[in-house]
Amino acid sequence: MPCLAASAAGCASKKDERLPPVAPTLEITGASREFESQVLSVEPIMGDAVLLTVSAPPAVLSHLLPGQFFNIVTRFAGSWDPLLRRPYSVYRADRDASALTFLVRPFGRGSTWLAERLPGERIGMLGPLGNSFMIPDRAQRLLMIGGGVGVAPLVMLSDEAALGKLDVVFVMGAANESGLLAASELADRVEYVVATDDGSRGHRGLATEVVAEFVQWSDQIFACGPEPMYRTLRSVIEPLRINRRPKIQISVERGMACGLGACLGCVVETTHGMIASCVKGPVFDLDEVIL
Amino acid sequence: MRSSFERHAGRCSRKVGLMSAATTPDLSVDLAPDNPRELRLRNPVIAASGCFGYGEEYASVIDIDRLGAFVSKGVTPERRAGNPMPRIVESPAGMLNAIGLQNPGIRGFVKKYPPIWARWTVPAIVNISAESVSDYAMMAAILDEQPAIAAIEVNVSCPNIARGGYCFGWDPQMSAEVTRAVRSATTLPIIVKLSPGASDIAAVAVAVEEAGADAISLINTLVGMAIDVRRRKPLLANYTGGVSGPAIKPIAVRMVYQVAAAVRLPVIGMGGIMGLNDALEFFLAGATAIQIGTGIFVDPGLPIRLIDDLVRWLNEEGFSSLDQIVGIANDGFRSGESSALAAWESMGV
Numbered sequence: 001m002p003c004l005a006a007s008a009a010g011c012a013s014k015k016d017e018r019l020p021p022v023a024p025t026l027e028i029t030g031a032s033r034e035f036e037s038q039v040l041s042v043e044p045i046m047g048d049a050v051l052l053t054v055s056a057p058p059a060v061l062s063h064l065l066p067g068q069f070f071n072i073v074t075r076f077a078g079s080w081d082p083l084l085r086r087p088y089s090v091y092r093a094d095r096d097a098s099a100l101t102f103l104v105r106p107f108g109r110g111s112t113w114l115a116e117r118l119p120g121e122r123i124g125m126l127g128p129l130g131n132s133f134m135i136p137d138r139a140q141r142l143l144m145i146g147g148g149v150g151v152a153p154l155v156m157l158s159d160e161a162a163l164g165k166l167d168v169v170f171v172m173g174a175a176n177e178s179g180l181l182a183a184s185e186l187a188d189r190v191e192y193v194v195a196t197d198d199g200s201r202g203h204r205g206l207a208t209e210v211v212a213e214f215v216q217w218s219d220q221i222f223a224c225g226p227e228p229m230y231r232t233l234r235s236v237i238e239p240l241r242i243n244r245r246p247k248i249q250i251s252v253e254r255g256m257a258c259g260l261g262a263c264l265g266c267v268v269e270t271t272h273g274m275i276a277s278c279v280k281g282p283v284f285d286l287d288e289v290i291l
Numbered sequence: 292m293r294s295s296f297e298r299h300a301g302r303c304s305r306k307v308g309l310m311s312a313a314t315t316p317d318l319s320v321d322l323a324p325d326n327p328r329e330l331r332l333r334n335p336v337i338a339a340s341g342c343f344g345y346g347e348e349y350a351s352v353i354d355i356d357r358l359g360a361f362v363s364k365g366v367t368p369e370r371r372a373g374n375p376m377p378r379i380v381e382s383p384a385g386m387l388n389a390i391g392l393q394n395p396g397i398r399g400f401v402k403k404y405p406p407i408w409a410r411w412t413v414p415a416i417v418n419i420s421a422e423s424v425s426d427y428a429m430m431a432a433i434l435d436e437q438p439a440i441a442a443i444e445v446n447v448s449c450p451n452i453a454r455g456g457y458c459f460g461w462d463p464q465m466s467a468e469v470t471r472a473v474r475s476a477t478t479l480p481i482i483v484k485l486s487p488g489a490s491d492i493a494a495v496a497v498a499v500e501e502a503g504a505d506a507i508s509l510i511n512t513l514v515g516m517a518i519d520v521r522r523r524k525p526l527l528a529n530y531t532g533g534v535s536g537p538a539i540k541p542i543a544v545r546m547v548y549q550v551a552a553a554v555r556l557p558v559i560g561m562g563g564i565m566g567l568n569d570a571l572e573f574f575l576a577g578a579t580a581i582q583i584g585t586g587i588f589v590d591p592g593l594p595i596r597l598i599d600d601l602v603r604w605l606n607e608e609g610f611s612s613l614d615q616i617v618g619i620a621n622d623g624f625r626s627g628e629s630s631a632l633a634a635w636e637s638m639g640v
Binding site for chain 2: 033034073080081082083084085124126254255256257258260261262263264265266267268269273274279
């Protein structure tokens with residue numbers, strides 16, 4: 001079992017004793033849903049970031065897949081600023097405790113507001129949204145590459161892969177040691193390889209530089225991080241692939257408004273045209289994305 | 292011009308005493324009273340163009356058949372890929388968008404969406420955009436023959452290529468020309484959606500009324516810009532974008548007030564509606580119906596909640612129908628006098 005899932009469960013049940021149960025504000029009718037969550041815990045992680053654990057209806061959790069995201073209200077009730085919801089992919093889902101965990105780094109106004117929440121406060125949620133990472137049926141060796149807070153959906157994916165007894169190499173890069181995910185956040189069978197810009201831990205340099213040695217070992221690659229990381233990744237991996245194998249699934253980050261494919265504000269340019277990343281993504285085949 | 296007292300007394304005479312709390316107030320509205328094809332909605336809450344996709348995007352999130360109606364994304368004569376990214380950026384209590392009318396084009400559109408809409412009871416309104424008068428008419432003619440389309444909303448906030456790209460909606464004559472062309476191509480109810488960029492929006496409203504519009508909707512977004520200080524460049528790839536959300540609501544309410552005084556057509560108000568009080572401002576200013584746009588992005592449940600809130604409020608205030616509150620804050624409501632709000636008043640002096 002992933003260690004944090006156990007601790008989040010313990011934490012959630014402890015908090016549940018003194019907090020009233022949370023009911024969804026809207027009746028759940030479809031695949032995407034709007035509801036109100038209660039903050040269960042806020043723990044510091046990766047330097048200035050936090051792990052925000054919130055309650056979620058069991059029906060939401062039962063649908064949830066790694067790589068999917070929630071569009072989260074990041075303002076007080078009665079305020080219209082900042083107006084738009086913020087998309088966050090799930091870091092960890094604990095179905096037993098009906099809890100969802102998000103990795104939040106205070107960066108802009110919305111993320112700062114979210115990172116400052118306290119247990120017991122309520123947050124408006126819409127989700128799960130988007131497609132998901134897909135582990136191919138015959139895949140046995142998975143390579144995951146995370147940049148900064150981009151590790152979030154890969155943690156949930158690696159949890160699932162570990163449960164399925166798959167072999168996982170999880171590569172993470174950060175500016176320095178304090179920005180790295182602790183090894184204890186990942187399941188025991190996940191091999192964790194790190195790179196730091198200043199060499200304070202692991203390889204000195206970019207995560208993409210240590211990826212090369214695992215490309216031919218793996219039969220599926222997953223990546224999540226900033227867009228420049230994908231360009232570098234493509235140039236590192238391309239010479240090592242045979243017949244465009246292994247395939248690379250990436251999760252793109254886009255500012256968005258609706259999260260439901262209506263506004264078309266979050267499109268990704270692909271070989272198939274402009275695609276809404278909120279419904280046909282956020283996970284894309286790197287070979288199909290025009291960067 | 293009649294005094295506001297006389298007009299309101301006339302309208303209120305239909306109501307005798309306070310209604311009982313058990314009665315459900317009548318929310319139904321008729322947005323094309325002079326058109327035989329009619330545009331009767333069970334309630335006045337409409338999902339706005341651009342913010343509701345083609346309906347199906349929200350069908351799994353809300354009970355779409357409870358809406359008064361919805362308006363599709365803007366459809367154009369040919370397929371459009373839209374603008375490069377970034378297309379949206381947040382602004383104080385609002386947002387800017389420059390999607391660039393990404394859509395499958397009128398032919399792709401009619402193949403895909405009317406068959407889906409035919410399965411729903413909610414009236415579907417198609418928003419059309421074009422860069423020439425003849426293209427507007429061509430699209431209206433195609434839509435006229437389609438099933439499951441309740442009305443056409445004509446977006447005149449587009450550049451007129453024949454006039455060097457000057458926006459149709461900024462000019463009364465150009466707006467009227469588009470309206471006449473659409474009117475001659477279809478018997479469907481026509482809603483003309485006005486641009487707040489017009490220097491005299493009431494004059495545009497009067498011109499499209501005379502040209503055969505069945506209703507007027509306003510306001511479209513205001514053209515704005517945000518600059519990335521770090522990159523020393525506009526944030527949007529398109530440089531400019533349409534500002535929407537609560538930030539523009541006072542402008543929208545003022546323009547609805549002006550237009551509702553200038554014309555006798557039903558007016559559909561929109562711009563930053565985020566709750567009951569906002570919606571009531573538009574009705575009191577003279578809107579017969581409202582559209583919710585940006586509010587749906589941040590609060591998908593808002594339109595349905597508004598319907599319920601309206602019923603409750605009308606009950607509490609003792610009104611038996613929504614019709615009784617439309618325009619009662621507007622001194623010149625439907626007087627046909629575009630000067631009902633004098634220029635110096637609108638300038639705030």
